[in-house]
Amino acid sequence: MSFKIRKKDALDFHSEPTPGKIEVTPTKPLATQHDLALAYSPGVAVPCLEIAEDKEKVYKYTAKGNLVGVISNGTAVLGLGNIGPEASKPVMEGKGVLFKKFAGIDVFDIEIDEEDSDEFIKIVKSLEPTFGGINLEDIKAPESFKVEGELREQMNIPVMHDDQHGTAIISSAALLNALEVVGKKIGEIKIVVNGAGGAAIACTDLYVKMGATKENIVMLDSKGVIRSDRDNLDAMKARYATQCQISTLPEAVKDADMFLGLSMGNVLTPEDLLSMAKDPIVFALANPDPEIAYELAMSTRDDIVMATGRSDHPNQVNNVLGFPYIFRGALDVRATAINEEMKLAAVTALAEMTKQPVPEIVSKAYGEKTIKFGKDYLIPKPLDPRLIANISSAVAKAAMDSGVARGSIDDWEEYKIELEERVGAEKRIISRIISAAKKNPKRIVFSEADEEKILKAAQLISDEKVGIPILLGNEKKIKRLIAELELDLECEIIDPFYQTEKIEHFAKLHFEKRKRKGATMNEGRHQMHDRNYYGSMMLETGEADALISGLNSDYPNTLRPALQIIGVEPGLSRVAGMYIIRNKKGTFFLADTTVNVNPDVEGLVNIIELTHRAVKFFGFEPKLAMLSYSNFGSAKGDVPSKTAKAVQIAKEKWPDMIIDGDIQANLAMNKKLLEKTYPFSDLAGHQVNTLIFPNLSSGNIAYKLLMEIGASEAIGPILMGMQKPVHVLQAGSSVREIYNMAAIAVVDAQATANKKLK
Structure with a gap:
């Protein structure tokens, strides 16, 4: 979606409270002198000597295997042009944030003050010992082709210029599915490519590898149709020079089956669109304004299948569907390259995933009752939690099959589980809301x-x-x-x-x-x-x-x-408050943290019901632990007694609910220990994600401690059980926290309105 960005907001975001968007966080404890001695001198000498004997051990003893260099010289930054390496740094930091958010990959961004291709290549090549992979970014064409090509030849780690190949991979997946929708074959369609930059060339190359024929492709640059009789064509453009005696876009698109736009906004007219073949495929990917506006295109022809680069229209060709997961798969098998087989594997995985049933959590996130394969759903949604498991595993397997992997994966199902746990798909809860x-x-x-x-x-x-x-x-x-x-x-x-x-x-x-x-x-x-x-x-x-x-x-x-x-919902005796706590270990729901001082058994049963329903509302399967200072009657007192009774009643009322207690917090959160110590528990074999506290003091203290010293992010308090959406902010909430609460309130209001309609 195209947002209104104010200069002050953007500058404040990048400067406060800390300049930039990234930081380095140690992964080892550094609390004692012994820790420091292990981390640096003299302890660090031991892994150094191990690596000196066998360079491959660098992957075992350092972060190289999960570290990507995002590297640019700032010569083609977004739509801003050649603004230089310093000015490109905010973009490179932003790319690093996306790598981390979507694939759990760490990034160092490096901006190089060098426009000479040969010198730039030497500099990047020299960085190979540092990184597990290189993501080239915002380097102008045609130099970008030479830079990437030579670095791929010279380096033994994955190298990819995402501006080119990311768009190519995502649009190729969309094209495969669009062709299936309209019943056409890729080897028979006439393709018009408006734009001849790095992304356009890469897209066209990949289409050819999938079966498109060069004779059926017409490419245009700023001077018009690229014809074989034009002078001074560079080698990349010359490969797609046509013999056809045409010069303009209207001439090129006549009877064309597909239009790919990677140029500028509003260059394709309704008349051009009407001249295309039956069931035309139009990928208008210029941003923020497509080559033809979506609404105009859809009103011009009702048989069009369309994709854009915008999130406010169906079929957004968004590179974030590709690069995090492609690098994730490549890194996990220590691939020496990202080759054509790996790219095509990503294309196929994206295309096939689109045809699978879409999880309810994704439909809810996009406000649609159902999302299913068709002209308005050609590629997955960016917030689909299945992306990392599907794409990364396909890429890793292709790397192994094509012989560029130095590592291997034996258990693919276990690998997919590890991928999901690595980033925790649930971390995107607010994005979905x-x-x-x-x-x-x-x-x-x-x-x-x-x-x-x-x-x-x-x-x-x-x-x-x-x-x-x-x-x-x-x-x-x-x-x-x-x-x-x-x-x-x-x-x-x-x-x-x-x-x-x-x-x-x-x-x-x-x-x-x-x-x-x-x-x-x-x-x-x-x-x-x-x-x-x-x-x-x-x-x-x-x-x-x-x-x-x-x-x-x-x-x-x-x-x-x-x-x-407004009052409490019919059938309930009270309301309750819940916090969502997010950290590296996952997303957890805590209740009651704000309302009920010392609920009795009936009150706890109400809180259990409200919390169970709320956790489902946020798209999670609740696994509830009723907390106490005892474990299944190991200690006596009012708290163990009432919590055990509340669990008993809850199990009788809702037999399918996954809940147990009374149980201590550390045991509830330690899946292996719980399974070993109390294998009879209904929570054995489950990772608890929902904690019900016996009273307000314990719940309130717990979430505030987690916020302040537990490196956790808190969302809430979320008020549960009101007849209509009312939400009470935490005192001193930040602007972002208020915004998040507003989004929750809106979705709550949507659900309330839907109940009235039923």
């Missing part, structure tokens, strides 16, 4: 809109179309803050102080709800001036779809108005 929110944005009322963080979050929510903010507070103050913060936030602002008629209406509704609980009309009028009460009443009356508050107020005072006005 945000994607789902964007499919159907809802109105979110913010009760503390005169806060700087709220306004910045509201701007982000509005820009990215995650939700529709409604701001409560003093209008003059809010507008002044918007101006001071250099925002261009345009959304509804409501100051309850001036809403005389609405306050009277809300007060009457409140009185009807609370008159048998001691409430009066005067009290209602007074309370409706409180923004938490006013916002809750907006939600209750349908003037908003979700409510967010609590940034600068205590939890009980924020929650109380919502409980009085």
